[in-house]
Amino acid sequence: MAKKPLDPHPSWNPLESSEAAKANKNRVNSLLKGLRVIEVLNTYQCLNTNAVAKLIGATRGTTYRLLETLREGGYVGRDESSGIYWLEPTVLGLSEGMSQEKWVWKTAVPIMENLDNTETWPLSLVTPHGATMIVRATTDAQSPTSLHYMTIGARMPMLTTAGGLVYLAFCEEKDRDFLIELARKSMRDNQETSLPSGAMLKNQMAHIRKEGYAIHDGGHRITALAVPVFSKSRVFAVLALRYFSSAMSFKQGVDRYLPTLKEAARSIGLEFDALES
Numbered sequence: 535m536a537k538k539p540l541d542p543h544p545s546w547n548p549l550e551s552s553e554a555a556k557a558n559k560n561r562v563n564s565l566l567k568g569l570r571v572i573e574v575l576n577t578y579q580c581l582n583t584n585a586v587a588k589l590i591g592a593t594r595g596t597t598y599r600l601l602e603t604l605r606e607g608g609y610v611g612r613d614e615s616s617g618i619y620w621l622e623p624t625v626l627g628l629s630e631g632m633s634q635e636k637w638v639w640k641t642a643v644p645i646m647e648n649l650d651n652t653e654t655w656p657l658s659l660v661t662p663h664g665a666t667m668i669v670r671a672t673t674d675a676q677s678p679t680s681l682h683y684m685t686i687g688a689r690m691p692m693l694t695t696a697g698g699l700v701y702l703a704f705c706e707e708k709d710r711d712f713l714i715e716l717a718r719k720s721m722r723d724n725q726e727t728s729l730p731s732g733a734m735l736k737n738q739m740a741h742i743r744k745e746g747y748a749i750h751d752g753g754h755r756i757t758a759l760a761v762p763v764f765s766k767s768r769v770f771a772v773l774a775l776r777y778f779s780s781a782m783s784f785k786q787g788v789d790r791y792l793p794t795l796k797e798a799a800r801s802i803g804l805e806f807d808a809l810e811s
Contacts, residue, residue, distance in 0.1 A: 567596070570590040571610075572609065572625060574590060576625075580618050581619060582619070583597055601619050605619070608624040609622055609624050609625050611664055613665065613716060616719060620663065623663075623668060636809065637810075640809060641805035645801050646671060646798065647676070649795075649798045654677045655679055655777045656673050656677040656684065657774065658674070658684050658774050658776070659671040659672070659771055659774075660701075660772050660774065661701075662701055662705075664716070665691075665716040666690060666720075667689065667691075667695065667701060668687065668688070669688045692713060692714075692717045693714070695752060696749060696752070697772040697774045700742060700747065703738075703740075703762075704743060704764075714735065746761065747759060747792055749787060755780065756779060757779045759775050759791055759795060760774035761795050762799065765806050766807065773795060773798060
């Protein structure tokens with residue numbers, strides 16, 4: 535299931551004429567196609583071989599070989615049961631030092647560092663990554679109250695974390711159903727029984743959408759409070775604050791930090807839109 539109609543990717547314009555081919559005799563088409571694969575997976579996030587093939591204008595066989603080559607190189611991940619591919623964090627290293635994370639460092643990080651958080655509880659910004667959430671920015675290194683350090687690039691399950699549940703609650707329904715199915719399949723057999731039922735999860739999603747946040751006991755004596763970050767009307771990230779469970783109750787945490795956290799998430803979204811325009 536794709537997030538958008540599967541039209542050929544606008545950046546992929548293969549040169550088919552013999553004259554064009556002669557004029558570009560030094561071009562390595564397989565390299566260009568591999569880069570197009572990365573582009574479409576970045577745009578559509580989770581796709582199977584057939585969908586990627588349609589988007590880059592290549593045969594299924596060629597696309598499969600490209601995907602598997604990228605997977606062997608650590609740039610792409612694959613869910614064995616569904617055949618779905620996604621980008622791995624290794625891709626971020628391709629443009630290290632350039633603008634690929636510009637929106638994180640120019641918008642999110644300054645806002646996170648300046649958030650009115652007198653106890654300096656650690657904050658993290660996470661985005662979807664296959665069947666997981668990946669940490670894009672964190673203030674753990676600056677926080678004296680970080681019990682368990684969270685590092686950039688770390689991945690967390692969607693179905694059992696506040697950040698994952700918030701993203702699922704606010705993403706489009708068709709994407710939510712697909713991601714929940716993918717996340718369930720990716721969980722180990724001994725963890726599957728601890729997951730909520732379909733009806734319970736549906737009710738949980740509805741409650742999160744109504745309240746505008748999720749709060750969750752993540753274990754290890756840590757509670758996480760998370761809110762969505764929107765670009766216009768689309769959720770694209772989640773901002774979360776973590777504190778010692780012994781420091782305050784769920785209600786105290788919500789009363790004390792939810793307004794500030796929501797305002798910070800709103801500011802990140804607005805700055806992101808300004809950067810994109």
